[in-house]
Amino acid sequence: MISDMHGGLESLIPKKNDGTETPEEEIEFRLPDVTGGIPKEHSIDLAKSFSFELPPIVKPQPQVHKHDIKEDRIFHIEPDQIDPNPHQPRRHFDEEGIRELANSIREFGILQPLIVSKVAKESEFGESVRYELIAGERRLKAAKMLGLPTIPAIIKNASPDVEKLEMAVIENIQRTDLSPIESARAMAKLQDEFGMTQREIASKLGKSRESVSNTVRLLSLPSEIQNAIGEGKVSESQGRMLLSLEDPKLQSSIFAEILKDNLTVRQLESRIRKAKGISTEPKEEQKMSPFADAETKALQEQLEEFLGTKVEVTRDGKSGKIVINFYSQEELNAVLEKFFKQNGSQPF
Incomplete structure (x- = not known):
């Protein structure tokens, strides 16, 4: 057989x-x-x-795990099924800006999907699936304003709170949607509540550690100055200059002058030096080198506004020199970062 x-x-x-x-x-x-x-x-x-x-x-x-699935598929979700991000770093939403965005969406549609995470929530009727917003709250508000039945969204597998905050901060900062104060609060939250170091935060955001440190330091200013920076009444550069004054009362006093007299960066720098008891008289060689023309003066003012510190431009025929003043290591780092940022590199 x-x-x-x-x-x-x-x-x-x-x-x-x-x-x-x-x-x-x-x-x-x-x-x-x-x-x-x-x-x-x-x-x-x-x-x-x-x-x-x-x-x-x-x-x-091979077994397919949840994290092996490509997540960047676009789904269409009812706006009412999306809950706000409890870690949203952005506090201020301009209603006029939302209306303008809604008009743009009405004409062109939503060009960039929202980013959400899927969450299961218990209710009296059992477990229901909802979505938690990670990034795109302005688009969500505009969609609700228009009464859109659905909105395009990418579902990300971001469970820990730190991941949601991190993704929200990065998305907003990359789109320059956050004010300096909102960025500072978000960075401080990553640092204080989630134990991230400033170097780790800088690496995640593509910034230098000194830049993160300088931004977080804005939170040491009086609340009225923080609010003004958040609302755009005072620039981040002016806020950093006020940080060179250690007395909060003096900071508030000069802040009032900024609002009242609409001080330029150069005027503010002179006012701060005077408050510190530092002479504001020009050096002798500076007296001998007046501005050659209005164009040079305009260039100097543009540089001062861009760098947030005092700049001196002098000419001698076709040649000349540019002197950039700084009064602390933090100010020097901030100036360097702005130069390097223009060509997409980092100073540190």
């Missing part, structure tokens, strides 16, 4: 995988050599002689 030949034909058939072992590669099955040295033309094809076929060998498929 067939079963007596070399252990039987059952030995030739692979046993069904019961799930306890997962073969890592395809197994090659061979028929036993029963030709006994018979020439090739007299060899016996056992499979054909006994009319059976070996079962196909199925290569095990």
Whole structure:
């Protein structure tokens, strides 16, 4: 009988995988050599002689995990199914800006999907699936204003709160949607509540550690000055200059002058030096080098506004020099960062 030949034909058939072992590669099955040295033309094809076929060998498929699934598919979700991000770093939303965005969406549609995460919530009717916003609150508000039935969104697998905050901060900063104070609060939250170092935050945001440090320092200003920076009444550069004054009362006093007299960066720098008891009289060589023309003066003012510090531009015929003043290591780092940022590199 067939079963007596070399252990039987059952030995030739692979046993069904019961799930306890997962073969890592395809197994090659061979028929036993029963030709006994018979020439090739007299060899016996056992499979054909006994009319059976070996079962196909199925290569095990890899298990698909949730994180293996490509997540950047766009889904259309009802706006009312999306809850606000509790870690949203942005506090101020300009209603006029939302209306302008709504008009743009009405004409062109939503060009960039929202970013959300899926969450399961318990209710009296059982468990329901909702979505938590990570980035795109202005677009969501505009969509609700228009009464859109659905809104395009990308679902991200971001469970820990730190990931949601991190993604929201990065998305907003990359789109320059956050005010300096909102950025500072978000960075401080990553640092204080989630234990991230300033160097780690800087790496995530593509900034220097000194830039993160300078931004967070804005939170040490009096609340009225922070609010003014957040609302755009005072620039970040002016806020950093006020930080050079250690007395909060003096900071508030000069802040009032900024609002009242609309001080330029140069005027503010002079006022701060005077408050510190530092002479504001120009050096003798500066008196001998007046501005050559109005164009040079305009250039100097533009540089001062851009760099947030005092700049001196002097000309001597076709040549001249530019002197950039700084009064602390933090101010120097801020100036350097602005220069390097223009060509997409980092100073540190």
